[in-house]
Each structure stands twice: as C-alpha cells, then as structure tokens.
Amino acid sequence: MKLKDCENFLVLGLFLGMVGLLSALVLGLISNLTAPEIAKAELRTKSAALKQLKLPEFDNDPTQERCEFDGVDFMAVRKGGKLVGIAAEAETKEGYAGKIRELVGFLPDGTITSVLVTEENETPGLGKNVCERKFQKTIVNFMKAAPQGPPPNPILDQFSGRKAGDGTTWQLKKDGGDFDGKTGATVTSRAVTGMTGKAAETFAAHRSEIAEKFPEVAK
Amino acid sequence: MKKYFSDVIRGIWKENPVLVLLLGTCPTLALTTSASNGVGMGAATTFVLVGSNLVVSVIAGIVPKKIRIPVYIVVIATFVTVVDLLMKAYAPPALYAALGIFIPLIVVNCIVLGRAEAFASKHGPIRAICDGLGMGLGFTLTLTMLGMLREFLSSGSVFGVKVLTFWKTDFMLPAAAPGAFIIVGVILGLRNHLRRRAAIRAGKLYVPPSDIDCDHCHICTADKED
Secondary structure: OOHHHOOOHHHHHHHHHHHHHHHHHHHHHHHHHHHHHHHHHHHHHHHHHHHOOOOOOOOOOHHHOEEEEOOEEEEEEEEOOEEEEEEEEEEEEEEOOEEEEEEEEEOOOOOEEEEEEEEOOOOOOOHHHHHOOOOOEEOOOOOOOOOOOOOOOOOHHHHOOOOOOOOOOOOEHHHOOOEOOOOOOHHHHHHHHHHHHHHHHHHHHOHHHHHHHOOOOOO | OHHHHHHHHHHHOOOOOOOOOOOOHHHHHHHOOOHHHHHHHHHHHHHHHHHHHHHHHHHOOOOOHHHHHHHHHHHHHHHHHHHHHHHHHHOOHHHHHHHHHHOHHHHHOHHHHHHHHHOHHHOOHHHHHHHHHHHHHHHHHHHHHHHHHHHHHHHOEEOOEEOOOOOOOOOOHHHOHHHHHHHHHHHHHHHHHHHHHHHHHOOOOOOOOOOOOOOOOOOOOHHHOO
C-alpha cells in the first residue's frame, strides 16, 4: 500500500512526528547560527538608545552593571571607570494600548538629563507623537544627514532638568501637576509622566542602596 | 518557459492575493500604515511562500492525504520561525519593532496555506517556486501601494520622507483601522468596476477566474444574464 493513501493512525502519527523532528532540527541549526547575531543586534539597539539620553560621554557598557528597585532597572554609566550618570529603564501598563517602556538618564545627583521611549504601541498621530523622537525627513532635506543628538519632543523634553525632591509634582497640569500633556493623548501623556515620576522617585528613595552598588553616587 | 512566466505574472494582477483572492487581509489592514512596513511584511511573506511552496511540492507525493494539512502547517511554521530569527538578527530594529508581532502570524496567513494546498501540492517544484514568487510579489506590491497611499494621506509623506512640507498635523483616519477598510474597499470596487467595463467593451460576459470558486454568488453576473 502506498504511503499516500495510508490510514493506519500509527504510521500517520509516526510520519507527523518525523516531520516535526526534522523541522526542529532545522530550527535548532538556524537558531544556533543566528543567536550571536541576535544578541549583537539587541545590544546595538540598546546602546544606540543609551547614546540618545544626553548623558555625559561614557565608554562602558551600562547593561553589564545593573540593579533593580520597585520594577525600575538602574544601570551605571561610566567613563574611565568613574560614574558619570545612571540610566534607568522603567515600564508602565497604563498606556492607551498596553505597555510603554522608557529609558531615563540621570546625572549622579538625580537630575534627569533626557527621557526616551523605547517600546510603545500607541495610536499613530496621537499617542505616538507623545512617545516618538523622530527627525522628520522632507523632500527638501532628505539628502542631508540627520542633525546630531536626539530630535526634540515637547512632552518628553519637559522632564529634562527636573529631579525628585525639588518640588516637582509628577502629574499633568490638568491633574494638578507640573507637566503639559498633549491634547487628544491625555492617557499616554499621563502614563509617560507617571512612569518618569516613578523612576525619579525610586531613584531618590533607594539612593543609599544604589550608592552601595555604585559607590560614587552621593548619598 | 511561457508557463513559468505566466505563473509569476498571474499572482501580480490576475489572481492578486489581496485584491482578487482576498486572502491575508489581517496583515494587509493592520500593517500598511507606512510604505516601509508594507515592503518588510511583503518580503517576509514572499520568502515563506517560496520556501513552503518548494518544500510542499517536493513532499506532496509522499505525505499521507489524511495528515497533509498538519504537515504543511509544520513546514510553513518552520519557515516563518526562520524568517523571524533572521529578521531579529539582520533587519533594521525599527522595522522589526513594527512587524514583530505580525511575523509569527504569517503561519496562519491564508495565502501561504492556500497556495500550498491549491497549487504547490499539485505541481512540480519549479512551477511552485514561480507561483510562490508571483503571489509574494503581488502581495508585496499591493501592501507597498496601500502603505504608500495610507502614509501619504495621513501625513503627506512617502517612505518616511515628507513630500508635502506644509502638512504639519497628521490626518488620523487613513492610518487607523477604519481607514484601512475604507481604502481597501474603494480599491476593490474600482478594480472590479474596471474589469467589468473591460469585459463589457470586449463583448464578453464577465466570468470570474474558474479556479476561484464564486459560483455560489451571482453579484458579478446577475445584471448581465438577461
């Protein structure tokens, strides 16, 4: 009897098992081949994001030295072994379309240098504009290179220069706080503001523990 | 030779997977917010289509009839995972971030399984590759066109380059899901209208392609039977 018309369930099961095994072999091979490249690509993305944080110049890999408090991930940013800043990675589920992740750059004294949203799924045209730092290419300038440094974003740039404990209320103005939101994207603005506030306040609250980990942080 | 060529061309216009077969509507509507997304998704699907068509046409002779669909799905899922891994490693991070969750969904894209079942399992490897290439190209071209249209209508830019520099505020409808339905609907209507008018001009009754089974529906032919 030909295999094509076979109806014996044992043979069928065995056949399907063999196909699955073969595909697992192929996938294992490809996965092994691409694993180092994937790790490299992820690191590239992350260090490119860290370079956008307007931190002082650094030469270490901040992702190697990290500690976590209250869901905020702190990374030490160093130049020549000396601590020049802290990068914090925070996350919120209060976005209009689920999770938003961001990187916050701190100077060692807790002042925010810059905020960069790394992961979001907000509405294009509204919430996305709150999160995005994007250099708009136009037909006039698309041949020229993009200007140095992160492109401005009116909502995210409000946080620069603020720090926890200097009287800042980490809320939108319409909720009685200090920051402007974007019309039509209140939920996203609120989420980003709250998340940045949480990162700054966690940094202030756990300062002594962070100082134990990274001794150069002033207590 | 002509046969292979027509296999490729057929997918691009006559049996365009999005506009005629109406398959793969999920990625079509969800991902065409920008032209570059369209190109990326189209390229990924084309790779999967060509690969799965080739493998399916080779193994179709020995796969037991009763379990052919699960076997095809395993083959397709393997190719999709390969694409996922390759894109993670080599694609620009922004593109992978935009397409990320839709790549695994190529597994359930009807175009891929549809072509495996309807074409690749009945033809030789070379014709199957041609068909996969044609269908993939048709899909890519349609997605890119839709992406360009939606991106242009919503922000006045094409491939991220702003063409209308005075356009400051984004127009949200074309970039959102309802806009996608409206635009695809208008294009479908326009295409059907053109095909029908061409058929009437040529003095022929418009007959839908025979391998697309629309015999149960008389919308296209109702007003011409008398």
